Amino acid sequence: MNEKTLFMLKKVLFYAFIFTVVAWIIIPLIVSALYAFSTKTDYYDPNKVIPTSFTSEWVKIILFTLGAWDGIKNSVIVALLTIAISFLLGVPAGYAIARYVFKGKDTIKLSIIALRMFPIPIMAIPLVVLYIKLHLVDTLLGVALAHTAMALPFVVLITSSIFASVDKELEEAAMVFGLTRFGAFKAITLPLALPGLAAAAMFTFVMSWNEVFVASVLTLKNRTLPAQTLSIVAGAAGGAAPAYYKFAAAFIMVLPAMLFIFFARKYLITMWGITLR
Amino acid sequence: MKIRSSHIPYLLILPAVAYLAFFIGYPLIQALYLAFTKNGAFSLDTVRRATSDPMFWQALKYTILLAITIVPLQLILALILALAVNGSFKGRDFAIYALVIPLTISDVAAGLIWYTMLADYGFLNKLLLNLGLISEPIHFFGYEYRMMEFLAIVIAEVWRATAIVFVILVAGLQMISKEYLEAAEVFGAGYWTRLRKIVIPMLKPSIQSALIIRTLFAMQVFGIVWILAGRDIPVLAGEGFYQLVEIKDYGVASIYALTIAALSILLGALYIKFLKAEYLEVRT
Numbered sequence: 001m002n003e004k005t006l007f008m009l010k011k012v013l014f015y016a017f018i019f020t021v022v023a024w025i026i027i028p029l030i031v032s033a034l035y036a037f038s039t040k041t042d043y044y045d046p047n048k049v050i051p052t053s054f055t056s057e058w059v060k061i062i063l064f065t066l067g068a069w070d071g072i073k074n075s076v077i078v079a080l081l082t083i084a085i086s087f088l089l090g091v092p093a094g095y096a097i098a099r100y101v102f103k104g105k106d107t108i109k110l111s112i113i114a115l116r117m118f119p120i121p122i123m124a125i126p127l128v129v130l131y132i133k134l135h136l137v138d139t140l141l142g143v144a145l146a147h148t149a150m151a152l153p154f155v156v157l158i159t160s161s162i163f164a165s166v167d168k169e170l171e172e173a174a175m176v177f178g179l180t181r182f183g184a185f186k187a188i189t190l191p192l193a194l195p196g197l198a199a200a201a202m203f204t205f206v207m208s209w210n211e212v213f214v215a216s217v218l219t220l221k222n223r224t225l226p227a228q229t230l231s232i233v234a235g236a237a238g239g240a241a242p243a244y245y246k247f248a249a250a251f252i253m254v255l256p257a258m259l260f261i262f263f264a265r266k267y268l269i270t271m272w273g274i275t276l277r
Numbered sequence: 278m279k280i281r282s283s284h285i286p287y288l289l290i291l292p293a294v295a296y297l298a299f300f301i302g303y304p305l306i307q308a309l310y311l312a313f314t315k316n317g318a319f320s321l322d323t324v325r326r327a328t329s330d331p332m333f334w335q336a337l338k339y340t341i342l343l344a345i346t347i348v349p350l351q352l353i354l355a356l357i358l359a360l361a362v363n364g365s366f367k368g369r370d371f372a373i374y375a376l377v378i379p380l381t382i383s384d385v386a387a388g389l390i391w392y393t394m395l396a397d398y399g400f401l402n403k404l405l406l407n408l409g410l411i412s413e414p415i416h417f418f419g420y421e422y423r424m425m426e427f428l429a430i431v432i433a434e435v436w437r438a439t440a441i442v443f444v445i446l447v448a449g450l451q452m453i454s455k456e457y458l459e460a461a462e463v464f465g466a467g468y469w470t471r472l473r474k475i476v477i478p479m480l481k482p483s484i485q486s487a488l489i490i491r492t493l494f495a496m497q498v499f500g501i502v503w504i505l506a507g508r509d510i511p512v513l514a515g516e517g518f519y520q521l522v523e524i525k526d527y528g529v530a531s532i533y534a535l536t537i538a539a540l541s542i543l544l545g546a547l548y549i550k551f552l553k554a555e556y557l558e559v560r561t
Contacts, residue, residue, distance in 0.1 A: 021354075022376065025378060025379060026375055028390045028436065029378070031400045032389070032390040035400070044398055046407075047407065049403045049404050089296050092293070095289060096285070096290050097290070100286035108290060108294065117490070119534065121517050122304060122531075123300065125311075125517060126311065127304055129307055130304075130307065145300070146300070149296070152296060152297055211383075212383065212499065213497070213514060217522065230504070234504050243392070246389050247389065247392075257382055258382075261378055261381045
């Protein structure tokens with residue numbers, strides 16, 4: 001075999017590998033979306049690999065009869081509350097870490113990183129006891145408070161790396177021209193950091209949107225979408241829902257998350273790179 | 278009121294730290310209290326109740342078994358993919374986009390999606406039957422097929438959570454200065470040598486972060502298992518959830534949570550000890 005064919009062969013193998021992995025990621029998404037809308041007869045027809053007749057019945061039942069629509073509303077409220085609280089607390093901390101040199105900074109930063117790894121169940125289970133006392137059980141605020149504890153370390157680290165990427169000298173120049181530190185922050189740093197902060201907010205949204213353990217443990221009637229889905233398809237009875245309900249539920253859950261990644265894809269890689277080092 | 282400027286950073290950080298201290302500290306104390314007291318006095322009664330249940334040891338076994346099956350697979354696959362997309366080729370942007378899609382898919386949704394693929398009347402079985410490759414559907418679900426359920430969880434978890442490892446490694450690769458690689462190439466180092474002597478050592482901090490994150494999250498695996506296997510494959514978080522929601526035994530639930538925490542701390546410490554990052558460059 002000469003060098004040229006070897007090169008071509010390597011190239012073909014490379015593309016075959018990439019193609020296989022990409023197909024492995026994408027095909028289940030397409031199939032579950034198709035099955036979500038397939039009719040019952042098509043689903044149980046062993047000869048129909050790909051359904052040809054479609055209905056929106058299952059999606060509608062999941063949404064309106066089994067409460068997924070309320071779950072969506074609850075999920076959105078919880079996620080927005082989580083963003084609001086975690087940014088209110090996290091952005092000042094992120095700014096401080098990015099801009100000031102102070103004693104104990106590394107220790108604080110390290111502890112915050114360590115808290116990112118904190119197991120969620122150990123937070124959620126005892127919180128039930130506290131929430132009973134505070135009358136927060138089964139409230140969306142209660143879930144949001146717990147989700148904030150989960151998202152806050154992330155918000156601090158990501159905002160600090162976003163602020164650090166905004167040139168310090170621009171802010172100092174603004175201060176030379178008579179602005180206060182806060183004024184300079186508002187006029188210069190904040191607008192420049194805004195796209196990054198928006199990406200961080202979207203990521204916080206997705207974290208909260210996807211979280212199921214805390215939400216399932218802390219709520220009963222006011223469930224978020226994942227918690228509601230879990231109880232529909234795998235409740236105490238243990239997966240009693242018919243298969244086509246499951247596909248419809250999957251479709252409803254995946255759609256918003258995929259929209260997010262479409263909008264935030266530019267930031268995803270840099271965001272994680274900086275935060276995790 | 279005048280605030281001393283040296284206090285400002287602390288004041289800015291204080292709310293976040295106080296919040297975290299409360300939401301981590303209080304539950305931790307409460308969990309210890311629930312797990313180790315009875316009628317207000319220290320007691321190992323709850324511990325005995327939890328550990329005398331065979332499900333506890335099953336859950337511990339399956340949690341660890343899942344982690345040691347899934348995490349290495351994810352690391353290897355993500356490393357190969359990250360190295361593959363690090364060069365330029367046609368369709369690279371689309372490939373990266375497709376590979377990070379699962380990043381935003383929750384474990385519950387991933388479980389449901391793979392149920393679609395693997396159920397008796399699911400896509401895989403229908404496809405293989407129609408191609409004539411199998412004559413009976415492959416059963417993935419049900420207590421009798423527990424090993425297949427385990428396999429389904431592994432497939433679904435690798436599908437869903439390899440993306441995060443991939444993203445961390447791609448970000449790490451992008452931070453490696455091209456100059457090292459070019460210099461090595463000038464001195465005649467081939468691809469494998471460069472990979473072994475430069476890329477992998479410099480990628481070590483990223484590999485370490487990815488490993489820690491994935492292993493610790495594997496200790497908490499819940500939604501995907503609950504959807505695909507229910508309690509056929511017991512895991513720690515699932516049993517904790519079951520004890521709390523169905524049995525309403527807060528003490529035993531706390532012991533499951535504390536076991537997860539203890540495992541997490543142990544594994545985190547081990548990783549940091551044995552995977553000390555070597556830096557080829559002095560970082561500022």
